[in-house]
Amino acid sequence: MSQPATTVPAALPPFTAISGDYGRGLIVICDHASNAIPADLQGLGLSAADLQRHIAWDIGAARVSALLAARFKLPAILAGVSRLVIDCNRDPGDPASIPSEVDRTPIPGNAHLTVWDRAERMSRWFVPYHNAIEAMMTAALAAARDPVVLSVHSMAPELGGELRTWPVALSSHEDKRLATPMLVALRKRVGFLVGDNQPYALDPAEDYTVPVHAMRRGLRHLQVEFRQDLIASDPGAAKWAALFGDALAEVLGL
Structure with a gap:
């Protein structure tokens, strides 16, 4: 008697690449684009509802990234798995790169991981994603003298009892060559509610x-x-991608 066929879950790609014109001098990255959990991790023990929350991904960020890439014909790399599997915007040596709790929500599938578990996640998801960005950077540097990197994130409207009143915000560190003129361009369109390092600054230590x-x-x-x-x-997403894109076009002359 023949045995029933076994369905093997399709492999989850570590990133999605959007092709574009490197000569435009701008590339797009989205670290928290996806809430996908590899099948073998069994949802990390979380409910389907939890995986739709901000703890699992930057809601809407992938759509805005794709819209900006399409408008300006830009290359883009979007992370393929949830930040709960491994956070592609954290050094893998940081314990927060694979959190055991986020916003008071325990992540059962991340409890009691061995160093080998963490290394496997890094090799499966983190390394291919950043290798893809490095390849994109190499192409961008070959095509444009001073390419610009745009990193797209989104923030929860409330966290820990703090309301986020900023509809859009820029995070910067010491280099404000683009942050300063973009703040001006955005505030012309949105008003002074545009956040400047609120609620997050760009922190090289994090x-x-x-x-x-x-x-x-x-x-x-x-x-x-x-x-x-x-x-x-x-x-x-279309409204805010258009608004941000207009400001971006003004500042960069796109």
């Missing part, structure tokens, strides 16, 4: 992607946070 791929090369960069309730729907 952030990983922009410091490693842009700052160490001395490249201009932008890290933006959109408020999640404003970009969770397709119309909302």
Whole structure:
């Protein structure tokens, strides 16, 4: 008697690449684009509802990234797994890169991990994602003298009892070559509620992607946070991608 066929879950890609024109001098990255959990990790012990929350991903950020890439014909790399599997914007040596609790929510599948468990996640998801960004950087540097790196994130409208009143915010460190004119351009369109390092600054001791791929090369960069309730729907994402894109076009002459 023949045995029933066994369904093997499709492999989850560590990133999604969007092709574009490197000569435009701007590339897009999205570290927390996905809430996907590899099948073998069994949802990390979380409910389907929890995996839709901000703890699992930057809600709306992937859609905004894709819209900006399409508008300006830009190359982009979007992370393929949830930040709960491994946070692609944290150094793997940081315990927070694979959190056991987020916003008072325990992550059962991340409890009691061995060093080998952590190393496997790094090799499966973190390393291929950052290798893809490095390949993109190499192509960008070959095509443009001073390419700009745009990192797209989103923030929960409330966290720990703190309301986030900023519809959009820029995170920067010492290099404000683009953050300063972008703040001006955004405030012309949104008003003075645009956040300047609120609620997050760009911190090389905590952030990983922009410091490693842009700052160490001395490249201009932008890290933006959109408020999640404003970009969770397709119309909302389109509105804010258009507004941000208009400001970006003004500042960069796109």
